[in-house]
Amino acid sequence: KQEVTQIPAALSVPEGENLVLNCSFTDSAIYNLQWFRQDPGKGLTSLLLIQSSQREQTSGRLNASLDKSSGRSTLYIAASQPGDSATYLCAATDSNYQLIWGAGTKLIIKP
């Protein structure tokens, strides 16, 4: 059974720093991996989707990587801003085409 883990559960960094969020999964047989952002009390915004055949995807200051062999994905945020403060969730699409979710990392960017 696929399990997705995100560590740490919370992270606080000063504005301007580059940072990395981690996501690990137990079963490498995934179709893709998605990173989402969630603001307090709000829905989910898709940030990046990496297909299983890809190694990374980039959008603006965000870069997501995927290493299926090690069961890891990372989300790199460059030059962090206070507006980046949110909870970031990763989810892997499993063999039933369903998303298996991590619990998220709550990110706080201090001005």
Next chain:
Amino acid sequence: EAEVAQSPRYKITEKSQAVAFWCDPISGHATLYWYRQILGQGPELLVQFQDESVVDDSQLPKDRFSAERLKGVDSTLKIQPAELGDSAMYLCASTLSGKNNEQFFGPGTRLTVL
């Protein structure tokens, strides 16, 4: 830009009452998902539709929850009777197909059961 629509955005109800949530997926998206998200946790899949058919409702508490997508477009999720433990965010998502496609989420319905 096309979006997934959900209503209401917020719902407060008393336990034992009935509640209903509505979702309109992005036009052309055949697959629709309902999730429940408890604060501090990742979403939990309740039901998955492919057009009007249920693909997976194994995690749906069928004694009190029901979901339908009669014409294969919009969908309704109902809870009757609501319990205190049902307080959560209910999220709807859609995708063009079930494989290798991005899921797009609506704004969610925040349910509070008193």
